[in-house]
Amino acid sequence: MARRASARVRDHPGRREGERVNRRSTEHSPITGWDREHWLALADRMLEAARLVASPRHALLRFPGTPGGFGAEVDALEGFARTFMLAAFRVAGSPETTGALAAWYAEGLDAGTDPDSPERWLRPDEVEQAKVEAAALAIGLHLTRDVIWANLDERVQAQIVDYLSTFVGGTHPPNNWAWFRVVVEQFLASVGAPHSRGDIEADLDQLDTFFRDGGWISDGVQRSFDHYTGWALHFYPVIWETMLEADDPNRVRLPKYRAALDEYLVDAVHLIGADGGPLIQGRSLTYRFAAAAPFWAGALANTEAVPPGLLRRAASGIVSHFASHRAPDDDGRLSLGWHHAWRPTAQNYSGTGSPYWAAKGMLGIALPESHPVWTAVEEPLPVERGDVLRRITAPGWLVAGTPADGIVRVVNHGTDHGDAGTFGIDAPLYAKFGYSTATAPLLAGPSSRRLPDQSVAVVAGGVASDRSGFTTHVVDVVECDDGTPAGWAVSETTAHWVDDAPERPDYGTPWPGGTVRKGPRLTTASLVRGAWEVRFVRVARDPEQVVDGDELRVAGWPVSGDEIESSCSPRGAVATSSRLESRIVAIAGFTTSGRQLDDDATFLGPHSGTPWLAAPIPDDGGWLVAAIGLAGVTLGSAPTVAVSDDSATADVLWDDGARSAITLPESVASSAE
Template sequence: MTAAREIRTREQWAALADEMLLAVRPYASPHHALITLPGAPGGYGTAVDGLEGFARTFLLAGFRLAGERGADPLNLAELYAAGLAAGTDPSSPERWVRPEEHGQAKVEAASLALILDLTRPWLWDGLDAGVQERVVDYLSSVVGDRGYPRNNWLWFRIVVETFLRSVGGPWSAEDLEEDLALHESFARADGWFSDGDQRSYDHYVGWAMHLYPVLWARMQGASVEPDRQARDVARLDRYLQDAIRLVGADGSPLIQGRSLTYRFAAAAPYWAGAIAEVPSTSPGQLRRAASSIVTHFVQHGAPDEDGLLTLGWHGPWRPLAQSYSGTGSPYWAVKGMLGLALPADHPVWTAAEEPLPLEVADDLVAVAAPGWIVSGTHDDGIVRVVNHGTDHALEGSLGGDSPLYARLGYSTATAPLLDDEAWAEPFDQAVVLVDADGRSTHRSGMTLLGCAVVDGIGVASSRSVAHRVEVDPSVQTHGSGLVGASVVVGTLTVVSVVRGAWELRAVRVDDADPGLTLRTAGWPVSGEPAFLAHGVRSDGLTSLLVAEGLDTEVRLDKDASPLGTWTATPWVSTPVVAGSWWVTAVCLAQHPNDPPTAAVTEQLTVTWPDGLVTTTHLPHQQ
């Protein structure tokens, strides 16, 4: 892969897909049922790794077959048919872990079912009756299974049972009704979904909660009420109006949330929008978003020089993966190549690409469900999210902060610190109370107070019970923060006023224990640091934190980010003055302008660098 390579046209997409499919062949078992890619085994063991390698590359093979209407120069149908035969044969040394044996097989079963339905004329119909019976037997153990997590996994059972229904296998109307009702319970404002009961807003909203309804409605065994399908499309349409604003001009998706090693799976909802023919985002802009994302990763070494996807972001970086991730896991990325299932004459391929919003002008929106102010700046192409409502937790809970969810800011140019210390002691993009021993508080379970853009100014605010967490190291999490005994030490109210690359951050402390220090930290930037008066510049990015009367310090962390060996984060601290507002100015930009200034009474009056003066009312003490 070369730094200059573009993935824009359908031909370029197809060439990349074929290279990826050919690259995994040397790692296939003799009958192709297991594709066990190089690297240390994942948390679920080699058998699951091999199944994931098959099922997830099967997605891409299926997209290629469907989009070419069965044309198959790589002999994909024959290879994957052989794998289906061996994987479902109980006597084969290549037999798959079954859904009733391991939960991860339930995930992979959905990929098998989805592609068997999508490629029915060229694959399923060509399997002999015995293999078909074994596939049905393999999949049918999910019927009536109550062991599915209450999140996006609900769609795995729906997809499998819908396929089973279409081939005369067992299925349960009660299961489908239950799962669809659960899906509805996760619906939030403006087309957004949470990935479960908690405030879990991340890429799963697009690559799962919106993707599967679109694909399911087109499965042969689906019986979708017109009202439901119309509602699903309307929600997707509205969600995409926000999601299109979360892609940087360089094609980077937002670096936030779990499962980031799936990389360009972030492109999946744009293809879903093209399939569903959403009215508000044009085919050319949908393809622009998807192509920009895939091009970004190709130009940054994913796939690698051997054509393989590793556990990491650009290059390999194992800490980015979840505890259960294995060598085949990154191939869920191919969901972002769904567009290849659409033929060359589809409007998404024939339309001219259209620019993303921030490629035209500065862009500023409020996203109500996750409590985000999204600010994209045209001059440097960076998208920033100021976060006051997402933490992968329930309001009022007192667990630890997840660096992937609970930080005050995320962007397309920075990654949160993700080493062990970052999970135990929040630092970057965090406002915390620090005790005499240097222990920091967490804010998960925060209360969103407001999130809106008015007259070109974004304002979001939240209140949190500041608490220390004595971490229980024996408990594993899949995205949420660490858990343990919590000690409440005060209340923090934070207000963010956003315009362009700058955020004015006003903080008030109430009900605090004595002897605490208030600390705020800015954007973490990775690369070779050059220290500035109020921050740091690293590989073309400047991170500033300005506090009147205080010197800005910079902390260096090693091997804490997938974006570089060294990461620098500016920070300032001050003794707690209960009931008083403390204001800092925080910036991330390639070429920052002068900082805004602020005056505080019962409101925050900001004078911006261009002379504009704005006023924001500050919340009263609870």
């Protein structure tokens, strides 16, 4: 296991070069150095940059860049609506000093909702994306109702009501979008405007079907787990609650929402790296520090599940992580990218105004400086306190964090943005076996589809098979002989390829069409502890198999950077950047090793390296075994593994002397001891 390290005061990367942190910041925020003044300064810098791209009456904010899939007019509406939400947080938290900011956005509200204005916005009944922005407008107006809404002319209020009302009775995708209509119509109800109680009830009923174990909420009925659980499905309920009248019958739902948020937050704080980096998994990553939103939602809800000092440390860590990497950039703008502009990060619905959904992660500035989340002393993240090994049942994740390097890793046996038994093309942000806070999956270039990272696949004609539609059998935590935990998970899939697939959304949703060719059955089991995963793979012929394949290939963690060094030997392969080492070690059954090198394949660096192992397709039903490691420090020795002669059990010896004895799955059933 990677060596331990404790949380400490340090020169946190969230500080810009030359920035001096005052003594109160150091005492109050000993880990990040960020206090409320840092947050306000960042918000002001972003809002000032927004003013520079505004139309004459401020309704359209045209950030530079290539228009998104919905066109330049939608991009400009997004620019206003999403920065307005940030401005609303700023005004709500400091109403006495933000009068000019409120007036500036009030003029934009007038121009955008005036049907005769040259700056008028596309309406929710004209373009689907306007429904998303309508929710941002409703939230902003609600939070500033005493400062902005109450001071608008009746004509402007009527215009806004007419604009938002075009969502009433409308349709939306069956996912987090249901909250958009709920908050829009709840705001209309709160100002005495026409709305539909039936719409609200139907949407809330639908949203209730997305709840899963442990406070997790799927973004729809499928296995769609990602940051939307936090920055949408837990974010909107706490704001919606503040819109409700005291006698609203929907208050009966609130205990369920509060309890789910509490449970989710306990998991969520385990998914942040010590450098503040959030888990790089799931769509819409260009929203960046929107990942901080659920922690502020917890503060707004006065949760007792996570202490306020830990909530702020999580949120400040995420935002300062991006600030330290010039996001926003030196002009105060957010590009389509991650640490910097990188267009492949964007989905096809993303435009130049889209990244400002990051504003959700700044909800905390709407809370007064006297709130406990601002007055408490920061507390360290779980990965800063010690080794982390955690099971998260709903998404089927094993979480492993190591304080020596601050990296959090997720081994995935439950999420693919699909359904068990429905075979489709793997979404690289959902269906891989591993995600972390320090690595990005290969998202661009030929390797991203032909020979992907973090995979177990049959290769046929130079193309690796997909795993989506797999079945999860076990996600558990087992005890080593010294009492420390290890993670144990098993899933099974039919290797398959989809030919002649039609164009489809680029964010993971399965899309009908194409021809599925089936290969052999693959059972994969993961034993996880510290920086290492022991991966067991077994191949069995499938009754519907039509493709035999050329070889079985297991690929490890991709590392990215300005330079990549790599090497391979009969025993395995390694790829290193200036800050990471990725290693894969052959333990049983593998005959070939290699490293795959790619250019401009991730947003973490111009070059990437992925180590891999391969073997001829076995026909004896035995286990192939590999050790897969990732660390920001020198990896310790790979675990050693002894599989019994009957392939029923395995004994794993870790580098610190701990031992795990496991029972390997027979076919579709598995257990651990």
